[in-house]
Amino acid sequence: MNTTSLTREESYRNGHLTHPAFVSIALLGLITFMGNFTQLQLSSALPQIVADFGIPTTVGQWMTSVFQLVMGIMVPLTAFLTKRFSTRQIVISSMVVFTLGSALAWLAPTFPLVLSGRILEAVGSGIMWPVLQITIFAIFPLNRRGFAMGTLGMALSVAPAVGPVLGGWQTDHFGWRSVFLLLFVLGILCLIAVVLWLRNFNDADTSQQADFFSVGLSIIGFGGLLYGFTNIESYPLTAPVCWVPMLVGLVGIVWFVARQLRRDAPLLNLRVLANRNFRTGTIVASLSFFAFSSIIVFMPIYIQDLRGYSATMNGVIWLPGAIGMCIAQFCGGRLLDRYGARPVAICGSTLLLLGTFGMATLTLHSWIWLVSIYQFTRMLGMGCTLMPVTTWSLNCLDPSEVSAGSAVTNTCRQIAGAIGAPVLVVTMETLSRTRTHALQQSMDAASAATFGSMFGIHWTLIISTLISACMVVVVIAGIHSNRSVRSH
Numbered sequence: 001m002n003t004t005s006l007t008r009e010e011s012y013r014n015g016h017l018t019h020p021a022f023v024s025i026a027l028l029g030l031i032t033f034m035g036n037f038t039q040l041q042l043s044s045a046l047p048q049i050v051a052d053f054g055i056p057t058t059v060g061q062w063m064t065s066v067f068q069l070v071m072g073i074m075v076p077l078t079a080f081l082t083k084r085f086s087t088r089q090i091v092i093s094s095m096v097v098f099t100l101g102s103a104l105a106w107l108a109p110t111f112p113l114v115l116s117g118r119i120l121e122a123v124g125s126g127i128m129w130p131v132l133q134i135t136i137f138a139i140f141p142l143n144r145r146g147f148a149m150g151t152l153g154m155a156l157s158v159a160p161a162v163g164p165v166l167g168g169w170q171t172d173h174f175g176w177r178s179v180f181l182l183l184f185v186l187g188i189l190c191l192i193a194v195v196l197w198l199r200n201f202n203d204a205d206t207s208q209q210a211d212f213f214s215v216g217l218s219i220i221g222f223g224g225l226l227y228g229f230t231n232i233e234s235y236p237l238t239a240p241v242c243w244v245p246m247l248v249g250l251v252g253i254v255w256f257v258a259r260q261l262r263r264d265a266p267l268l269n270l271r272v273l274a275n276r277n278f279r280t281g282t283i284v285a286s287l288s289f290f291a292f293s294s295i296i297v298f299m300p301i302y303i304q305d306l307r308g309y310s311a312t313m314n315g316v317i318w319l320p321g322a323i324g325m326c327i328a329q330f331c332g333g334r335l336l337d338r339y340g341a342r343p344v345a346i347c348g349s350t351l352l353l354l355g356t357f358g359m360a361t362l363t364l365h366s367w368i369w370l371v372s373i374y375q376f377t378r379m380l381g382m383g384c385t386l387m388p389v390t391t392w393s394l395n396c397l398d399p400s401e402v403s404a405g406s407a408v409t410n411t412c413r414q415i416a417g418a419i420g421a422p423v424l425v426v427t428m429e430t431l432s433r434t435r436t437h438a439l440q441q442s443m444d445a446a447s448a449a450t451f452g453s454m455f456g457i458h459w460t461l462i463i464s465t466l467i468s469a470c471m472v473v474v475v476i477a478g479i480h481s482n483r484s485v486r487s488h
Contacts (some may be wrong), residue, residue: 005086008230011139017462021139024087024199028132031091031190035125037163038098039067040184043318044168044311045176047304052176053111057301057429062115067122067419069226072216074126075411076268077210081127082134082403084208086200090131095194097185098124107181117180124187126414137394137402149391150333160320181199203409214267217256222415224249229422268411269404272397273351274456278405280478280487281393285413288360288386290420293469295378298428299359299371302457306450307368317368322374328383333391335384341392342479348384349378349475353468360461364454385471389479424460432456 011021015325042049042063050060081090101120108114132152140148170178235241260266273279303314328348335344355378362370380479390409436452443451 003442005203008139008242011201012141017139017145017423020199023197023213024150024201025132025135026363027190027193027198028091028128029136031095031194032128032152034098034186035071035128037062038121038125039047040163041167041183042176042324043163044165044314045171047172047300048176048311049111049114055111057298057425059111063118063416065226065419066115066172067118067125069222069415069419070119070122071126071414072086073215073222074123074335075130075414076218076407077215078130078134078407078449080208080210080267080404082131082202083205084210086204086298086460087131087135087202088194088198088200089204090390092191093199094124094126094128095125095187095191099184099191102180102184102187106177106184112345112433121183129411132329133394133406133410134403137399138201138405144337144477147333147337149387150329150331150336153440163315164445165312165315165319165478168311168313169350171311211259211263211265211267214256214259217252217259218267221249221254221256222419224252224346226419226422229419229426255462268407269401270408272401272405272408275394275396276365277479278393279408280474281389281396282409282412283474283478284349284389285386286411286473287417287467287471288382288475289413289417291464291471295356295359295461295464298460300427301453302362303368303371306364308456309368316376317372320372321379324376325383328380329387332384334390336388340389344388345385345392345475345479346472348381348386349468350381352381352385353465353472355379355381356468357460358457361464362461364450385475389475392479422464427463428456430458432458 005023006018006024011018046060046063049063050057055460085093096119099119101122101124103117104120105114107119119295133149134150136148158348166182167179169180170176224245224247228242228244228248228249229240231242231245237271238245255268260268260270273282300311300314301317303309303317304311309317332344333350355374355376358374358377359371362374393409394402394405432452432455434452435455436448439448
């Protein structure tokens, strides 16, 4: 066990990673993979969790949205944590929390306790991708970052391929609790590997101080907004349980932003958004997460509840999409280094738009493999948009701002995903309920519920298509740089 820090020269020589750096980066990548795996593995199990606890879909989707929200809240701490603590301290602590959360969710007898375990998993996973991202940017030269991010992104994109399929198979054969049992075992194994082989890439600076008041504001702000949006499904918008949390959340967010702009050493350095290219990249990433997050919640409803397929089949149907993401990640980083961000991002965002529009055309009698084809197209687009645009936007910052930029862009996209899921799911539920009531006058209740749910899903996908169209416009109008290496 070697805990000394690796310098940039000790990590990258003659165009290649040294052996200690390679092992450590591989471990960081594995743990980040597990965070993605954790987020997506549960998608196939959501309908069963909702049924077992007798809760509404909008409450069950908190298993997904709260994971993204907590990750979004954790990300602003990244810039502070990577200065205050060593790489080993951060990763070991994260894995301990993740493993405890998995054990709680596995054994919990009630939904609130399962959700609490899910929150602990998100706390443990939340900072791993930013830590890996910051490490890559610290080690690799500018003209090799697209390659590095694309290669790691390709490995991480296996999670969407494995997660839903394995999660669906586990749910069908052993119940949804087996998902958390597997995550608990994986957490133990990763913790042992980190203790034995992970090297530091930074030294702890004990003089760093965290602004925990800002952390509290972010929790109140984004948590209140999310809670208020979620309650719209069960209560009218004018009910205090809806508008009061949203108002408190909005005030918290405004206060949080104002505090960050006033402080000399903010928790989240929002001043990096003054960089036009970085701002464009952050907007694109946020829009893509907003539109993407809800689909992983309500498409399993379409596949399992409306079409009658099993959780395992749901995972198999989603498998080609994960393969598409893997292909796009492999090619996207290399195309970024060679041709620049603009052509790659335009192609990617267009594919994402076409795939989402295709999903909006689905009916109750569509060939089920059309879902796979459209999801494959969407994930090709996501892979050719998200990673290249993020890498390009961070390249446009000064090296001293990369840590802050990584925290900002990851925070924005995680929170956009966390807000996007309940907003669009509530939209789907509201449209479905309204349509069902209208149809009950002319058909039986079961048929009305089925056609009503299909109506809600259809129009929510149209909204996602419009969001994707906005993203294409932002990419075309905002990304003018012809090379990823232009800024320095």
